[in-house]
Amino acid sequence: MTDIPTEQATVHRLAVVGAGVMGTNIAVLALGHGLDVTLVDVDDETLTAARRTIRHKLKHAQLLDALPAGRPHGALTTTTSLSDVAGATTVIEAVVEIAEVKRKVLAEVSATVAPGTLLISNTSCVPVDEMAAWVVRGEDLVGVHFMNPSYLIRMVEVIRGSATGDATMTAVGRLLGALNREALVVNDAPGFVINRLLHPLINRAAMLVQDGVASAETVDGLLEGCLGHTTGPLRTADLIGIDNLVDSLRVLHERTGDPECEPCDLMLQKVRDGHHGSKTGRGFYDYQSATEGRI
Numbered sequence: 001m002t003d004i005p006t007e008q009a010t011v012h013r014l015a016v017v018g019a020g021v022m023g024t025n026i027a028v029l030a031l032g033h034g035l036d037v038t039l040v041d042v043d044d045e046t047l048t049a050a051r052r053t054i055r056h057k058l059k060h061a062q063l064l065d066a067l068p069a070g071r072p073h074g075a076l077t078t079t080t081s082l083s084d085v086a087g088a089t090t091v092i093e094a095v096v097e098i099a100e101v102k103r104k105v106l107a108e109v110s111a112t113v114a115p116g117t118l119l120i121s122n123t124s125c126v127p128v129d130e131m132a133a134w135v136v137r138g139e140d141l142v143g144v145h146f147m148n149p150s151y152l153i154r155m156v157e158v159i160r161g162s163a164t165g166d167a168t169m170t171a172v173g174r175l176l177g178a179l180n181r182e183a184l185v186v187n188d189a190p191g192f193v194i195n196r197l198l199h200p201l202i203n204r205a206a207m208l209v210q211d212g213v214a215s216a217e218t219v220d221g222l223l224e225g226c227l228g229h230t231t232g233p234l235r236t237a238d239l240i241g242i243d244n245l246v247d248s249l250r251v252l253h254e255r256t257g258d259p260e261c262e263p264c265d266l267m268l269q270k271v272r273d274g275h276h277g278s279k280t281g282r283g284f285y286d287y288q289s290a291t292e293g294r295i
């Protein structure tokens with residue numbers, strides 16, 4: 001971590017709103033470090049699936065020695081009632097990348113929790129200053145861009161908005177310390193650093209497939225083999241979720257006007273076809289067979 005302090009002594013009660021790819025990732029990270037987690041989503045079916053996913057990801061994390069050995073897991077509570085975040089010391093918003101949905105959730109959360117409760121958005125692209133206008137106390141809000149899978153990748157991107165208070169930066173440092181994460185802090189902008197670079201790259205990679213220049217395997221193979229990327233952009237797209245990428249690219253395009261951020265036809269088609277990536281079993285790659293399966 002660069003310029004935010006860390007310590008482990010604070011008692012953390014975490015609430016995570018949104019039980020999809022990232023909500024379950026963050027829950028696994030926190031539970032595995034012994035923190036209690038209240039996980040909120042809109043229906044019981046999603047929460048039942050999330051419990052299953054969390055069990056699976058906890059096993060995956062343990063197999064890879066990604067969690068502290070011998071530490072008892074925190075307790076998981078699932079709920080469809082947003083008012084259950086009231087007793088949390090930190091609320092992490094991880095709902096879909098649609099500004100209007102985030103606006104409603106963040107407004108309700110901030111009206112529910114006590115002043116000084118750490119409010120984190122895991123948004124991919126929505127500027128923190130834009131979100132600060134939706135909450136009661138903008139000084140309590142900070143962006144933390146947890147990576148996917150959050151329990152394997154130690155680095156996070158922390159986004160300090162112009163209203164984010166010093167106490168909030170101290171609190172986020174304490175939380176990330178308790179989760180054994182490293183952070184680099186950036187200033188606010190659409191997509192911040194990582195997704196301002198990564199999302200147009202993925203969009204361009206998909207356009208090359210769309211235009212018949214190369215297959216997904218070849219595009220990824222070149223970036224992995226020649227440029228040393230651990231995972232090519234289209235395999236990364238499947239891991240992120242192509243539906244989420246399209247939403248994120250729209251957020252970026254609306255706020256930057258950059259034509260490279262207008263989601264390409266191939267990605268739009270995959271979303272229409274329900275081929276959202278590894279979470280649906282198919283995206284740029286096929287994950288139906290056991291050997292292809294990825295988390």
Ligand SMILES: NC(=O)c1ccc[n+]([C@@H]2O[C@H](COP(=O)([O-])OP(=O)(O)OC[C@H]3O[C@@H](n4cnc5c(N)ncnc54)[C@H](O)[C@@H]3O)[C@@H](O)[C@H]2O)c1
Nearest residue numbers: 018019020021022023041042094095096097123124148240
């Ligand atoms: N997928 C990634 O790799 C990744 C990485 C970093 C950040 N993010 C960001 O994290 C956030 C979540 O992304 P995801 O990939 O987990 O999406 P996802 O589509 O997998 O999950 C989103 C969840 O939010 C829930 N939701 C929608 N409206 C809600 C509401 N009003 N209250 C409670 N829950 C609600 C949905 O039911 C769904 O379960 C997005 O902002 C995304 O851009 C994603």
